[in-house]
Amino acid sequence: MAVRDVAEAYRTVPLHPSQWPAAVVRVSDDLFVVDTCAAFGAAPSGGVFGSVADAGCDIFRAEGMGPLSKWVDDHVFFRVLRSELDSANTTRQGWHNHIREKGVHHHGSRRWFGGHVLLDNEPFDMFEDCSFSLQDLSHSSPRSPEDSRYCYNMDDINRVSTTLGIPWQSSKDIQFSSSAPYFGFIWDLSDCTVALSPEKASKYKEAIETWESRRRHTLLEIQQLYGKLLHASLVIPSGRSRLVGLELAIALAHSRPFASRFPPRSVAGELVWWHQRLSQPRISRSIRIPSSVIDIQAYSDASTGFGIGICVGERWRAWHLLPKWRTRDGAKDIGWAEAVGFYLLVSHVSSCLPPATHFRVFCDNEGVVGGWRNGRSRNTATNTVFRLTLDLLENRGFDGCAHCSYVPTARNPADGPSRGVYPASSLILPPIPIPDCLQAFIAD
Structure with a gap:
């Protein structure tokens, strides 16, 4: 070239x-x-x-x-x-x-x-x-x-x-x-591969440090930092879910663009993450188009009245949603529960395949399917689960390998387990670790 x-x-x-x-x-x-x-x-x-x-x-x-x-x-x-x-x-x-x-x-x-x-x-x-x-x-x-x-x-x-x-x-x-x-x-x-140059990474880190030196920011300052990190997210896809705080700050600042405002509290934590990622010696990602995507018939679903279910082939597993799951530690809705089901399914599937294997999972919630494709959700609770999923995949060597497709509820075999209608107990999947941050909301 x-x-x-x-x-x-x-x-x-x-x-x-x-x-x-x-x-x-x-x-x-x-x-x-x-x-x-x-x-x-x-x-x-x-x-x-x-x-x-x-x-x-x-x-x-x-x-x-x-x-x-x-x-x-x-x-x-x-x-x-x-x-x-x-x-x-x-x-x-x-x-x-x-x-x-x-x-x-x-x-x-x-x-x-x-x-x-x-x-x-x-x-x-x-x-x-x-x-x-x-x-x-x-x-x-x-x-x-x-x-x-x-x-x-x-x-x-x-x-x-x-x-x-x-x-x-x-x-x-x-x-x-x-x-x-x-x-x-x-x-x-x-x-x-495509990589962020060391010069760009250093420039973006300096922009974060300049931001952190001031407590208030105008719309232009928010947009400038957001633009830099959005550019970097093309190489660091997991960073897309760490931009929602700045996106909210932009929306809030539009009514008074020249006024200096305090950013949302979530921005500080997002920028700590970004600074750490931009400090890595090499920042790159693969640009290979996968030649194959494994489909092992993996499905997830959630029901607000009962819980979460997953099916992989003929096998299944389910979890109860615990009382007050909607309100404890912030508001949550069915989208969050569907995202948790997606996380548990991805956790199981990625534990069964060699690293870097591209695989497909299915979900009947369009918000989860579309949000995962975009790399983030505007719903704070759902976005937190996406971050958890992205980190899990990266740690296991599956960065960019999980692909989510929509399936109608009527054709989703995980619908039954999510509502307490279970297949044979002999087909139950082995235990799937529940992260500490989710243990207050679901039970195996």
Whole structure:
């Protein structure tokens, strides 16, 4: 992969003369100048440059280069070994056929291609429709033995960009390599990992320390810290559940954005966790798409009037909800009970499989299914159980390996045990450890 940055990107887009009256700048008492290019910071400029950059990417693809993408003016180019070209094009043709069948998707201002759901419940989401085949351009100009192994090189990119008038900021070029920084992360294609750079981790730790030096904060200060940690959570998925305090702080501060406010009490504990995670010597995660997800028919369910049940195949186990579970140590609802059932099920399944095995479990509560997919719940009690589950999986070597799917209650075999309707006692599962923090609420 290689990374290139367009020099003064917005300045490459001239304004139509009809737009000049809105771009007059007064520089002295009697001197006015016209800014004839798209202005950095102007609301329409991002979309204007985006249209130009999207067209540029398509022209590169039509010339046989790629895969490639861009984020504003930062372009990332991937290249394929010549020996793998036929295989890559066969794969791309299959993707193109699928995309052509499913069409283009829009989510807000974002356009993407895909349609079906992958094994890990994530959407098949692509930034191009794969309509252009990759080509072997290795004979188009002299090149090094290493470059000759691949379908194209920087000279091929320059040949097209020079014709189009795209000026690269050469000092920021990242030459083709198996590892490169992009979007604030270090991408390693040989190890299939993405990492937060030490510089970013240090910067985010300093932001936490600056926050902790003051007791009150404005909306802008909350948003700035939240944005940094949200970015880091792309590499530290378990951190998503440790941002709900800042999200609440943002909601509370919107009515008076310039007033300094005390943040919710939960923020302090969340930031202690974040500071510890950002202090680790290496912060990374796998970007491999699982080739298989084990389905051992594992289900969980909860009933407010009785308790929690799980089923794995024909086997089962159940727990009573203890009196006052709804009100002890904070308000709780059925979503919390369903999340506890999910935790107990994940605890059992992960104890039966080798570490790093991707597995699927089923639940009939959409709040739990959707919340787990998002990495957090807005419900404080449910979110606490999600944190417990995330920590359990990480400690056992299953980080990112538990995938939750929805099942209707009528098809959920755990519905009976959750209501006290038990299968044969000979099929009961072995005891599952109940964490100390849950022992006041459920009993085996």
